[in-house]
Amino acid sequence: MRGTSFEHINDDECRQFQAAVELAGRKWNAAILLAGARGARRFSEYRDSVDGISDRLLAARLRELEADGLIGRDVTPTTPVTISYTPTDDGRRLIALMRPLVLWSRERADRAPKAQSA
Amino acid sequence: MRGTSFEHINDDECRQFQAAVELAGRKWNAAILLAGARGARRFSEYRDSVDGISDRLLAARLRELEADGLIGRDVTPTTPVTISYTPTDDGRRLIALMRPLVLWSRERADRAPKAQSA
DNA sequence: CTGAATCCAATAGGATACTG
DNA sequence: CAGTATCCTATTGGATTCAG
Numbered sequence: 388m389r390g391t392s393f394e395h396i397n398d399d400e401c402r403q404f405q406a407a408v409e410l411a412g413r414k415w416n417a418a419i420l421l422a423g424a425r426g427a428r429r430f431s432e433y434r435d436s437v438d439g440i441s442d443r444l445l446a447a448r449l450r451e452l453e454a455d456g457l458i459g460r461d462v463t464p465t466t467p468v469t470i471s472y473t474p475t476d477d478g479r480r481l482i483a484l485m486r487p488l489v490l491w492s493r494e495r496a497d498r499a500p501k502a503q504s505a
Numbered sequence: 506m507r508g509t510s511f512e513h514i515n516d517d518e519c520r521q522f523q524a525a526v527e528l529a530g531r532k533w534n535a536a537i538l539l540a541g542a543r544g545a546r547r548f549s550e551y552r553d554s555v556d557g558i559s560d561r562l563l564a565a566r567l568r569e570l571e572a573d574g575l576i577g578r579d580v581t582p583t584t585p586v587t588i589s590y591t592p593t594d595d596g597r598r599l600i601a602l603m604r605p606l607v608l609w610s611r612e613r614a615d616r617a618p619k620a621q622s623a
Numbered sequence: 624c625t626g627a628a629t630c631c632a633a634t635a636g637g638a639t640a641c642t643g
Numbered sequence: 644c645a646g647t648a649t650c651c652t653a654t655t656g657g658a659t660t661c662a663g
Binding site for chain 2: 393394396398399400401403404405406407408409410411412413414417418421424425438456477480481482484485486487488489491492493495496499
């Protein structure tokens with residue numbers, strides 16, 4: 388079997404990994420994925436849920452996430468058309484894997500409440 | 506206890522989380538942390554281990570990671586001074602948490618070997 | 624050896640206005 | 644509703660050179 392510890396990562400795997408983490412770490416993407424996990428489906432729901440993101444960037448990030456297979460885009464031919472963005476299995480698994488990171492960041496935030504007032 | 510699922514993340518936590526994931530996802534940082542996990546200590550060891558990074562960016566990323574408490578910088582007053590960068594406890598924990606992401610990215614890479622030759 | 628300084632090109636991101 | 648188009652600025656990252 389292939390190793391599970393970092394000692395055995397090769398360059399190619401490292402690149403794949405970096406690409407994945409960069410995607411997850413890109414500005415807004417975590418919030419967008421989270422919004423999807425919390426039930427957002429329509430464009431406007433994501434826009435409301437993410438808070439602060441512009442239409443342009445939301446559209447761009449959704450397109451990227453779709454291209455990377457993390458979010459699916461479904462068009463229902465109603466009038467007007469209904470467009471629905473749903474996290475894919477892959478996306479859901481990624482979100483699940485990021486849960487420990489949420490806890491990790493919480494702990495850090497608790498230890499360093501802010502920039503300590505000089 | 507504070508919830509562990511995304512449904513209960515508030516805006517502030519979301520920001521903390523995003524900052525953390527952005528840091529981890531920033532270009533080179535994953536590779537640098539990995540290099541540290543694999544035993545790199547000296548500047549030149551990271552440079553060799555990361556492969557492709559320039560001095561300028563390696564120095565910049567190390568400074569950031571130090572500022573964020575993920576890597577420690579120790580100066581030993583030999584001649585010339587010996588400088589050693591070691592992952593902190595926090596950094597090591599982050600790396601550990603990213604292991605599942607490595608596996609996740611591997612699976613994806615296996616499923617999508619490359620950009621399929623048109 | 625360990626960086627800092629400079630210069631440059633590319634990309635990201637934000638604001639706003641507009642469309643099918 | 645679900646985006647696009649345009650513009651503009653800030654940030655990134657890469658190469659190269661210089662220095663303690």
